[in-house]
Amino acid sequence: MKIYVYGTGCGAGGLIDSALPAEKVKAFVEREGGGTFLGRPVISLDQLAGSDFDILIVASRDAEHVERECAKLGIGAGKLFYLKNHMKTVDRNQSYDMAGKLLGEHFTEGVRCSEKLIRVPLWTERERISGPGSDNDYVRLKTLEAISMRLENVAGATAELGVNRGAFARWINELLPDRTIYLFDTFAGFDPEESRDCGAGFREAHRNTTVETVLAALPHPEKAVIRPGLFPETAVGLDAERFALVSLDADLETSTLEGLDFFMPRINKGGYLLLHDYNDPKLPGVRKALERWEAEHGKVLAVPLCDVNGTLVIAF
Numbered sequence: 425m426k427i428y429v430y431g432t433g434c435g436a437g438g439l440i441d442s443a444l445p446a447e448k449v450k451a452f453v454e455r456e457g458g459g460t461f462l463g464r465p466v467i468s469l470d471q472l473a474g475s476d477f478d479i480l481i482v483a484s485r486d487a488e489h490v491e492r493e494c495a496k497l498g499i500g501a502g503k504l505f506y507l508k509n510h511m512k513t514v515d516r517n518q519s520y521d522m523a524g525k526l527l528g529e530h531f532t533e534g535v536r537c538s539e540k541l542i543r544v545p546l547w548t549e550r551e552r553i554s555g556p557g558s559d560n561d562y563v564r565l566k567t568l569e570a571i572s573m574r575l576e577n578v579a580g581a582t583a584e585l586g587v588n589r590g591a592f593a594r595w596i597n598e599l600l601p602d603r604t605i606y607l608f609d610t611f612a613g614f615d616p617e618e619s620r621d622c623g624a625g626f627r628e629a630h631r632n633t634t635v636e637t638v639l640a641a642l643p644h645p646e647k648a649v650i651r652p653g654l655f656p657e658t659a660v661g662l663d664a665e666r667f668a669l670v671s672l673d674a675d676l677e678t679s680t681l682e683g684l685d686f687f688m689p690r691i692n693k694g695g696y697l698l699l700h701d702y703n704d705p706k707l708p709g710v711r712k713a714l715e716r717w718e719a720e721h722g723k724v725l726a727v728p729l730c731d732v733n734g735t736l737v738i739a740f
Contacts (some may be wrong), residue, residue: 425449428528430469431484432461433589434629435507438706439483440721441623453550462628473497479522482506484579485560487516494521498621508560509537536631537660540705545570564698564731565595571696571737572599578694580666581606585655585683586638588630592637596671597642603668605642608651608658615654618676630675637712655673656682656723662686667691677709688724703734 425445429436430453440446457468469490472480480499482490485508494504506516507522508566515537517523524532524552542562544551553565583606590607599603613631614622616641635652639645655674670687674680680699691697699714701707714736718724729735 425479426475426493426645428453428472428477428480430454430482431486432466432488432629432632434626435483435485435633436461436597437623437625437627437731439481439507439527440625443531446625450477455486456597458657461632462568462625462696469493469497472499475505479526481523482508482509484677484700491516491638492566503532504565505535509535521699526550534545561732562691563729564592564600564733564735566702567731567735567737568592568595568698569599571698575600575668575695577693578668580692580695582636582666582669583608583667584673585687586671587611587633587638588673589633590641592671592673594641594643597644597647599682600669601644601647603647605647606649606651606665607638608655609633609638610654611638611652614676615679618678620674655679656686658688665681665690665701670697672697675707675710675732678714680710680713681716684713688717688721691740694738697738697740699736699738701733702736703728707733 427449428451429439431448432452436452440462446464449464451467451571452461453469453472454466455468457466457471459466469538480503482504485491487506487508490504502518509516517535520532520536524668532655545566547570553569557567566727581604582600584596585608587593587607587609593605593607608670611633613627619627635650639648642648667687667690670691672680672683672687674683699710702714724738725737726736729737
């Protein structure tokens with residue numbers, strides 16, 4: 425069976441770790457091909473034209489682009505199977521039969537479109553967050569927009585620990601264009617020791633980024649201060665810096681705790697810290713890190729979101 429997977433990010437990494445061994449994949453696909461992912465070649469969509477393959481599993485949030493381009497290339501919709509199947513109120517997937525046999529019925533049942541309709545908030549005068557990538561995590565992004573509107577009289581920079589390809593940093597930079605944004609990441613994947621128990625797909629997906637990729641995603645890259653390397657060593661010299669908004673998206677327990685230790689005392693009154701993956705059952709270390717921090721410093725004032733990965737909003 426000829427199987428292709430569109431995407432080389434966290435969606436593809438999670439698929440490989442949970443349901444589809446990489447050796448069963450003929451190739452991974454991206455907008456622009458080149459290189460390898462988990463030892464398999466990465467090709468472009470154009471290279472699929474005329475290929476006699478069985479299924480293209482779309483593990484990226486780039487679903488609209490894939491759907492449109494495959495139609496142009498004459499690739500039938502029945503050969504496409506979307507994992508991020510929640511950006512329309514109708515099911516993108518025409519059939520579950522082949523995917524069910526390949527990935528397992530339990531896995532594919534979780535992909536079925538069962539999303540609830542979410543109204544555009546009444547306070548939104550115009551959609552500042554819109555376009556490609558904005559529908560993938562609507563609740564989290566609209567919460568960020570609402571928070572940004574409350575920071576007018578709160579001094580301080582913004583920051584993100586755990587940047588990956590810059591998808592969330594992009595919106596912080598868009599909504600708060602006048603503020604410095606510090607971006608902390610190795611831009612080469614997790615610390616091997618800390619991530620030793622993580623799946624190979626998860627680790628590889630987070631290696632698949634560069635500083636150039638992140639800067640290209642930012643609307644105001646001149647406001648970015650890149651701090652590459654392992655945190656908290658990369659925060660040296662910032663003891664006096666203060667923050668109005670911090671996104672903490674380190675995924676793992678030790679890195680999350682180190683992020684809390686550094687940022688919590690440095691966020692100004694009226695500011696916020698967004699702790700991503702707090703309620704994500706696949707990343708229990710994030711919750712454990714906050715519990716350890718609270719055991720030493722006391723309970724935080726926080727509200728959990730009903731977004732895709734269970735963000736916790738901590739207010740100051």
